[in-house]
Amino acid sequence: MEGILLRRYGGFYYVESEGRVLTCRARGRLKREGELLPGDRVEVTVLGPGEGVIEGVRPRSTLLERPSVANVEQAIIVFSLSTPPPDLELLDRLLFLSSVKGIRAVIVWNKADEALKEHLELPGLYRQIGYQVLIASARTGRGVDGLQEILSGRLSTFAGPSGVGKSSLLNAIHPALNLRTGEVSVKSGRGRHTTRHAELIRLPGGGWVADTPGFSRLDLPSMDHQEVAAHFPEMEPYIGRCRFNSCLHRCEPGCAVVAAAATGEITRHRYEHYLKFLEEIIAKERSY
Known part of the structure; x- marks a missing residue:
């Protein structure tokens, strides 16, 4: 069988x-x-x-090392519009890794019922880039039906830092699970880990979801540094318009990506994360 x-x-x-x-x-x-x-x-x-x-x-179609789950079809990347405050570098790392692995990424902005003003522009910003975005509140039920529809019939993994409400969202979809949830520490502003072992949970609407331990850092994979830009969707319209075919979009003259970042067509923090990821991957290449 x-x-x-x-x-x-x-x-x-x-x-x-x-x-x-x-x-x-x-x-x-x-x-x-x-x-x-x-x-x-x-x-x-x-x-x-x-x-x-x-x-x-059977042979695996995809593999995530951290969290360790096989055959994942989509990553539900959960961040908070309240506390803990969004770690945008971690978010972009998760989006980058999902793209490298060929896994569909969905960003869920939770805690919409207590959203802080300084975070309100983030869902629209990432939606404009081209990512699928869902605004939710596990407490009020906002977005829960939409999330259940996204999960139906697929093997998904939840990812994101502790304290953003991953387990709370799963409880809202399937109350019988009664997963442990953790409050955010007032002193540190960080969430407490509540899930200790990666496991798949069968959802009543069909599909499985991997409930996994929270984490705060994600190492980038080994890959050709020339391919890094291809995993930033907002750079795609500019690739091929640079003066040099081998342009890495750092400080080269006539770079269309650098020009777009300077004018705000590419969001500043996204471009800075591109540069950081590029340097990390080049450093990995040199270490081999």
């Missing part, structure tokens, strides 16, 4: 197959070949009522 791996705990693997969840062990060769991850499509032999053994794993 084929199934989908929901979670691993205490040496056991929990696999959903044909409408039931089996508690499984994995064949030794699978353990040697590499760690099985939530989202893996696996082949299972049933040994008894509710028990089975994982015989094989």
Whole structure:
């Protein structure tokens, strides 16, 4: 039988197959070949009522290392319009990585019911760039139906810093989950981690979502530095209009991207993050 791996705990693997969840062990060769991850499509032999053994794993279409989830189709990137304040570099890292991995990105701006004035322009800014944006409030229910529709029929992962309301949004969609939620520390302004293990959750409207530990930093992948600009959608209209074909859009004369950033056609913080990501990736290339 084929199934989908929901979670691993205490040496056991929990696999959903044909409408039931089996508690499984994995064949030794699978353990040697590499760690099985939530989202893996696996082949299972049933040994008894509710028990089975994982015989094989299908090739992965996508792989996220942090959080570690396989076969993700879309990333639901959650940030707060209130507290904790949006870390725009982390947001852009998540968007960048989603693009590199070929995963659709949806930005959910939560806590709309207590939004701070200085954050109100952010949803429109990212929507104008071309990202799908949803404004939500787990407390009032705003945007919950829209999020449920986005999640339906797909394997999604929630990502974003702690304290932005990822678990609260999942509880709003599926109250029976009763996931632990954490308040933002008044002293530090940061959220407390509330999810300890990556696992897939089956949603009543169809589809799965990976509830994963919160994090505050995301390392960039190894890649050709010439490809970095292709993962910033707002740069696409300007690529190919620079004086030099090999332009890296830093300080080269006749650079159309630099000119667009200077006039505000490309948002300043996005351009600064492009430069930072570019330097990080060049540094990685030199270290090999």
